[in-house]
Amino acid sequence: MDYKTFPPGIVLASIIKCYWTLRGPRKLLPQKQRIVPDGCMEMIFHLGDSYVQYLKDGSKMIQPKAFVFGQITSPLDIEPTGATNIFAVRFHPDGFTPLAGISIKNMDNRAVPLTELFENDGREVGQAISTAETIPEKIGIIEAFFLSRLSIPETIDRTVKNTVQEIINLKGQGSVEDLSVKMSVNRRQLERKFAVVVGLSPKQLLKIIRLQTALKLLQRSDSNSLTVIAHESEYYDQAHFIKDFKEFTGLSPKQFYSDNLKLTAFFSGID
Known part of the structure; x- marks a missing residue:
């Protein structure tokens, strides 16, 4: 797996910890990957094949192509379904709230689709990220999206x-x-x-x-x-x-x- 991180712009550094990418080929025998709580919510864009997410009741689901994962409070297992190509935003622990349209407490341990959070704007930014060719382009698109929603910096507690x-x-x-x-x-x-x-x-x-x-x-x-x-x-x-x-x-x-x-x-x- 090829994992890289990228810093946010100065204006958004108070809410975004980093951007990251992960790329890897399809594997004949994919492995479950255990994710543990780190206090940071993340916005994930699956630009390759999606991941399977295993649920507490023993069932599983295919993650959306573009979503925000709420706070993780217990171990979470995921598994690639094919080739991995992820672009993601890692927020500081308090970073997503100024952008959120719903109570983030209702997002715990959930992969919430961008369309549920931001309606048509979420669909459009997901499409723009998927068609952008370079990482700087993707970062520019998502930062413009965040800045359009962060109209009142005083909302940061x-x-x-x-x-x-x-x-x-x-x-x-x-x-x-x-x-x-x-x-x-x-x-x-x-x-x-x-x-x-x-x-x-x-x-x-x-x-x-x-x-x-x-x-x-x-x-x-x-x-x-x-x-x-x-x-x-x-x-x-x-x-x-x-x-x-x-x-x-x-x-x-x-x-x-x-x-x-x-x-x-x-x-x-x-x-």
């Missing part, structure tokens, strides 16, 4: 944005109580704001960012010692680390390390 940045800076350490004190906002008010803007609770985002820290260590470390990874990720103990790891990946760290780490890195906030 500064309390949430600052809190999200603090969580990232702390690599998921600390507590919701500590955050509410530092941001001078009541805990319940902070939780309500997060539900509306991020689609996750502050506690969920703390745990997800902490897990992503551990995944980076797994990806980059020559050692697969769980004790070392748990310590460097500042978990209370190894048992706590394994519990959180299973909650968001559905696997033990050893299983995930051997079977899923490389594939998952394509579809997460690991960078």
Whole structure:
């Protein structure tokens, strides 16, 4: 698989983390790819063959050609149906809300078609992206679309944005109580704001960012010692680390390390 990332323009850097592309040939024996929560919603354009998405009830669905995936709160399995050619937008945890037309809480763990979110405008931007020949052209098209919808920059909630940045800076350490004190906002008010803007609770985002820290260590470390990874990720103990790891990946760290780490890195906030 050929995975590349591209930075957003300066004006949209506060809501977009990056653009990314993924290309790969059709495989005779396609493999499931496990996606784990990273706190970032994404807009996906399947320019090649679509992916199958496996649902919690054991059934499966073909993903739309153009969609936004809401916050992922549990492990998600997908599988290519043919050749992969994806162009995507990865938003910051609070980045999609200024563009959204529906409550993002209703988007959790869903691939929501652009036509459901933006009606005919969603169809038109999907078509324009699919016919653009170069990545700079695609980025120009999608940024023009976003800027046309981001007419009121003040819709960005500064309390949430600052809190999200603090969580990232702390690599998921600390507590919701500590955050509410530092941001001078009541805990319940902070939780309500997060539900509306991020689609996750502050506690969920703390745990997800902490897990992503551990995944980076797994990806980059020559050692697969769980004790070392748990310590460097500042978990209370190894048992706590394994519990959180299973909650968001559905696997033990050893299983995930051997079977899923490389594939998952394509579809997460690991960078």
